[in-house]
Amino acid sequence: MPPHVAALVGSLRDESISRIALRETLATAASRGADTDLVDLRKLDLPVFDPDDENAGDADVVRRRLQAADAIVLGTPVYHGSYASPLKVAIDYSGFDEFENTTVGLLAVAGGSFPISALDHLRSVMRSLDAWVLPHQVAIPNASEVVEAGSIADDEVATRIETLGDQLVQYATIEPDPVSFEGEHNAGATPDR
Amino acid sequence: MPPHVAALVGSLRDESISRIALRETLATAASRGADTDLVDLRKLDLPVFDPDDENAGDADVVRRRLQAADAIVLGTPVYHGSYASPLKVAIDYSGFDEFENTTVGLLAVAGGSFPISALDHLRSVMRSLDAWVLPHQVAIPNASEVVEAGSIADDEVATRIETLGDQLVQYATIEPDPVSFEGEHNAGATPDR
Numbered sequence: 158m159p160p161h162v163a164a165l166v167g168s169l170r171d172e173s174i175s176r177i178a179l180r181e182t183l184a185t186a187a188s189r190g191a192d193t194d195l196v197d198l199r200k201l202d203l204p205v206f207d208p209d210d211e212n213a214g215d216a217d218v219v220r221r222r223l224q225a226a227d228a229i230v231l232g233t234p235v236y237h238g239s240y241a242s243p244l245k246v247a248i249d250y251s252g253f254d255e256f257e258n259t260t261v262g263l264l265a266v267a268g269g270s271f272p273i274s275a276l277d278h279l280r281s282v283m284r285s286l287d288a289w290v291l292p293h294q295v296a297i298p299n300a301s302e303v304v305e306a307g308s309i310a311d312d313e314v315a316t317r318i319e320t321l322g323d324q325l326v327q328y329a330t331i332e333p334d335p336v337s338f339e340g341e342h343n344a345g346a347t348p349d350r
Numbered sequence: 351m352p353p354h355v356a357a358l359v360g361s362l363r364d365e366s367i368s369r370i371a372l373r374e375t376l377a378t379a380a381s382r383g384a385d386t387d388l389v390d391l392r393k394l395d396l397p398v399f400d401p402d403d404e405n406a407g408d409a410d411v412v413r414r415r416l417q418a419a420d421a422i423v424l425g426t427p428v429y430h431g432s433y434a435s436p437l438k439v440a441i442d443y444s445g446f447d448e449f450e451n452t453t454v455g456l457l458a459v460a461g462g463s464f465p466i467s468a469l470d471h472l473r474s475v476m477r478s479l480d481a482w483v484l485p486h487q488v489a490i491p492n493a494s495e496v497v498e499a500g501s502i503a504d505d506e507v508a509t510r511i512e513t514l515g516d517q518l519v520q521y522a523t524i525e526p527d528p529v530s531f532e533g534e535h536n537a538g539a540t541p542d543r
Contacts, residue, residue: 168401169398169399169400169401169402170400170401170402171402198398203398204397204398205362205391205396205397205398205435205436205439206362206429206434206435206436207362207363207436208361208362208363209362209363209364236399236438236442237441237442237445237475237478237479238474238475238477238478238479239438239471239474239475239478241399241438241442242398242399242435242438242439242441242442243398243399243400245429245432245433245434245435245438246398246435246439248429248430248435249429249430249434249435252430271478274474274478278432278471278474281431281432281467281471282430282431282432284431285430285431285432285464285467286430286431
């Protein structure tokens with residue numbers, strides 16, 4: 158079976174550069190033989206996360222589509238020096254069932270110059286869920302300068318994205334880590350699932 | 351005029367320990383002479399943040415109440431090793447107008463043993479908005495063990511909370527920092543306000 162790669166778009170914005178960059182990541186993954194799925198939160202109904210109502214709206218749909226993936230790429234705009242709240246809403250509805258021992262790639266898009274802290278924070282979130290996060294990550298600073306006519310026009314950024322799409326396929330099937338210390342003690346947002 | 355201290359509750363949960371801890375933080379602040387305001391997102395209508403619709407629901411109400419504060423305490427449950435998405439939703443609707451040169455205190459509540467990464471991530475978010483974050487922070491691990499009959503029953507945690515409430519009042523009026531390098535370049539979630 159071909160590897161299945163899903164992309165989770167962390168922005169609700171109409172003209173989201175994260176969405177453009179994830180589409181191109183998946184295009185590379187598809188060219189390497191993967192089945193792909195763009196999980197676009199703008200097309201889903203996912204209210205703000207309340208652990209008293211963890212099946213709200215399309216929560217089940219999001220979880221099912223993430224669970225079907227061998228590898229997941231998370232793309233986020235940088236909001237106030239960190240990952241965007243819409244992305245974390247989707248992750249808070251999810252948990253170990255979606256991410257444990259799953260290959261994860263990270264991509265962040267900043268209006269300004271500093272996309273790194275958002276990637277660090279996301280890496281730490283994924284580590285707490287025992288995901289297997291690729292060392293390679295894509296940081297896109299000064300994002301409005303890299304897009305032309307709805308696609309990435311900057312060669313260096315396009316190459317980083319291509320590497321990410323390639324590695325998501327290359328490492329889609331990984332050997333699970335032994336259960337970690339963090340894994341046992343992380344209560345997470347939805348400890349009962 | 352007495353200092354005005356606001357608390358932003360980062361959980362929508364009915365039995366939120368973050369809410370209990372913030373109430374006690376504000377009680378200490380009030381006992382030191384402050385006016386206080388508990389901004390409880392459960393009682394407000396704040397949809398998932400979309401920068402194309404930054405005035406959605408009660409966004410204006412949240413911003414006005416935060417702007418009125420001389421000091422703000424952020425309280426969050428730990429969801430997947432980081433701050434909770436509902437809190438970041440409220441912060442994403444806000445920006446420099448609410449947090450720049452404002453005294454901020456941090457408090458995190460974990461079901462498990464590791465509340466520190468959530469506090470680190472929040473500190474980094476607040477730093478990007480040029481807030482003046484108190485060095486003292488409250489970490490509450492294994493939270494279900496510290497609450498009895500709706501209040502904090504653990505002496506050590508209660509003392510940390512009291513220190514936080516005290517310092518929010520003590521440092522409510524601070525000398526603004528000169529504009530920082532980060533501040534000039536941070537595009538943030540809502541760059542136009």
